[in-house]
Amino acid sequence: AVRNVQLVAMRANGASLSRSIKLNGPPLRAFISSNNRYALLPSTQNPVVDVIDLNTLQRVKTLETPSLITQIQTDPLSQAVIGVAPDTDSIVIFDMAELTVRDAFRMRVGAELLALNEESGLAYVHGGQNDRRLQIVNVRGQNEQKTIRSFELDQPLWAMTSTNALAVCH
Numbered sequence: 001a002v003r004n005v006q007l008v009a010m011r012a013n014g015a016s017l018s019r020s021i022k023l024n025g026p027p028l029r030a031f032i033s034s035n036n037r038y039a040l041l042p043s044t045q046n047p048v049v050d051v052i053d054l055n056t057l058q059r060v061k062t063l064e065t066p067s068l069i070t071q072i073q074t075d076p077l078s079q080a081v082i083g084v085a086p087d088t089d090s091i092v093i094f095d096m097a098e099l100t101v102r103d104a105f106r107m108r109v110g111a112e113l114l115a116l117n118e119e120s121g122l123a124y125v126h127g128g129q130n131d132r133r134l135q136i137v138n139v140r141g142q143n144e145q146k147t148i149r150s151f152e153l154d155q156p157l158w159a160m161t162s163t164n165a166l167a168v169c170h
Contacts, residue, residue, distance in 0.1 A: 019057040031072040042069035066090040080139040
């Protein structure tokens with residue numbers, strides 16, 4: 001259901017911009033693109049992400065996704081934003097230069113984004129708390145729509161850092 005939402009942007013000089021716009025359901029939260037031009041507002045009710053221009057606070061596009069997006073991570077060195085649609089076990093890539101979304105790949109069971117390495121542009125994804133399979137996806141370049149490799153871990157993954165992509169296992 002489309003509903004009015006009040007957006008407020010605070011400027012560095014103390015000024016603020018406020019606007020009421022229509023969104024496709026209440027947003028999960030706002031995620032900012034790496035160039036600070038757009039905010040992505042995934043709906044908590046519909047499988048869409050509203051894209052807001054941060055200069056005008058106007059909705060510029062609504063992107064359809066495989067299911068509700070619960071996690072988003074911005075790649076600071078590209079125009080890519082990676083998102084997780086766990087209801088369909090999907091990882092999607094938002095291209096913020098063209099304002100499009102691609103279904104990058106589907107997991108066997110579940111989907112959870114662990115980390116996005118800022119130097120390499122590699123995203124590390126696994127299926128959930130008891131999953132021992134780790135997928136690696138390049139969110140930049142020509143092979144962004146497929147996994148580079150996957151491998152089995154000795155134990156379920158517990159945590160991962162985004163800086164150096166080291167895993168900490170139980």
